[in-house]
Every structure is written in C-alpha cells, then in structure tokens.
Amino acid sequence: MVEHMHIAGSRLDHVFHALADPTRRAMLQSLASGERTVSELAEPFTMSLAGASKHIKALEAAGLVTRDIRGRQHLCRLQPGRLAEAHEWLSFYERFWTERLDALDALLRLPEPDNQRPPVPPSEPKGDDT
C-alpha cells in the first residue's frame, strides 16, 4: 500500500493543503459556529472578495465546505468528513508520540546511572508496516 490507510491520496493532498493556510483555517473556525455567506466569511480579512472567494473554492475542492446557493447569496457550511479523515490519518502516528512519552516516563522513573545512554531515543519502534 502506498499510503498506510485506504485514503485515496490526492484527497489528503487537498485537505492538508487547504489546512496549510491561516486564512482558510480561520474560515473553518468561523464555519464551526454556524453557516456563513461568502461575504461573511470574507469580512474579517483585508483581502478582496474575489480573493476570499478563491480561498472558499479551495476549501470546497478539499471537501471541507459545501455551498448552498440561496438566492443571490451562497451559504457555506462545514463538512467535517474530510477533517475526520485527516484526523484519522494523523492518528496512525499517535502511538508514536505516546510511546515516546511512555519511554520518557520510564526513563525518569529509574535514575540508575548504568541506564544512561546517549540521547538517542528508541530507533526501531517495531516495524509493523513493511
């Protein structure tokens, strides 16, 4: 498997790319408390409406936002599914940072001088994916 999960590939590309921009993250945050029109989403920023519209299109392309055209205004709403996918993707690595915390915890609990290795923490955390 190319990716460690069933996820199609370019989907995550778009989601993470959309998330990599602070303007778009702020828009998501705004959408987290309810539907917003394009103007409402654009209002907090100094950029032009067309500029904000592009950001919203990026969020749409990533599947993070859907649009409901209601009259002359476009209602945008959060679509959490893809966010959940990204979260799930990151969860794969969760064992990694919890393992590291466990190792640190264990190290702190036994202060024996014999156990003093150079600061090169666990290098092979069980290769279970090859």
Place this chain on the structure above:
Amino acid sequence: MVEHMHIAGSRLDHVFHALADPTRRAMLQSLASGERTVSELAEPFTMSLAGASKHIKALEAAGLVTRDIRGRQHLCRLQPGRLAEAHEWLSFYERFWTERLDALDALLRLPEPDNQRPPVPPSEPKGDDT
C-alpha cells in the same frame, strides 16, 4: 485569539504544508518504522537525491523530522510532537463530526414521519469561540 488554540500560527502552516505532499507523507511513513538516512528515504522515489533532500528539509522546517549527522550520512528520525499538535488542532472539530453522527444516529432510531427534516444537520452548534 486568532486561532482557536494557543498554537503560534505559522507552525501549523508549515506542518500542514509538509503533510500536503504525498512524497513527504510517504517519507514520514517510512520514518515511522525507524531511522532512515537521506538515501534510504529517497530510494523509493524516482526523483533525484537533491529533490528528495529538499523534501526532507521541508519536513525538518515543519519540525516533523530531526537530523543526526553521523559521519557522512544523515540519520533522520520522526519527531512526533508537531504531528501531535496538528492532531490536537483537528480534534477541535471532532465534536463537529461526532455531533453529526449522533444526529444521524438519533434520526435513524426514531422513524417518526413528523421528525423528517430535510438533510440539513445542526447549523449552529453553539458559537463558543467569539
């Protein structure tokens, strides 16, 4: 607060940007099963070594990978902290998709025709951030 969390901003920019590339995600996956030299990380891909080196630099800039120069080869290892931050950031929206699942679940459990609303799930989940 600009972001809904204490996270500095440009940090997440770099992390999500690093994650938006399939080559870099594959590199992280490789690093998840142990340390890798630059050549080892580059080997699965068709690109030049210099190209792969740039990707690794992007991962380093995002704080996802650290480098341990050992002789003439550079040992890279996963640094899960920033991944944990991104995961935590996404967790903010977790309530959002679980709410939606809860609503769907509730809808499926009571098949009363009076309760048949259009498929427009919760739009105002308590704005607690402004």
Place this chain on the structure above:
DNA sequence: CGAATACTCAACCACATGGTTGAACATATG
C-alpha cells in the same frame, strides 16, 4: 424597467514550489 447587491470569472502579477542539473563539500576507504 433600472439599479444595487452578492458573487464569480478571467487576466494578470509577484512569488513560492517541486523538480532538474552540475558543482561543491565532507567523510570513508583503498
């Protein structure tokens, strides 16, 4: 109808990105 509003589209710009190549650097090794 005509005009204001909400928004998109297309063209354009400066700059970042992902990729290449060839040269340079540092370290092993014969």
Place this chain on the structure above:
DNA sequence: CATATGTTCAACCATGTGGTTGAGTATTCG
C-alpha cells in the same frame, strides 16, 4: 594521497499559489 560515497548547494525552469483588478452574471429591490 586519491577516489568513491553521501549529501548539500546554487542556478535554473515550469508550474502553482495568493493576491489584485475589472468585467460579467444572477438576484433582489424600488
């Protein structure tokens, strides 16, 4: 020492990105 190996660096190129502006399309309103 000379040479091979592992890696980076700098220059370059094509394309993508975030932003602008100005015009165009619907829709509502007087």
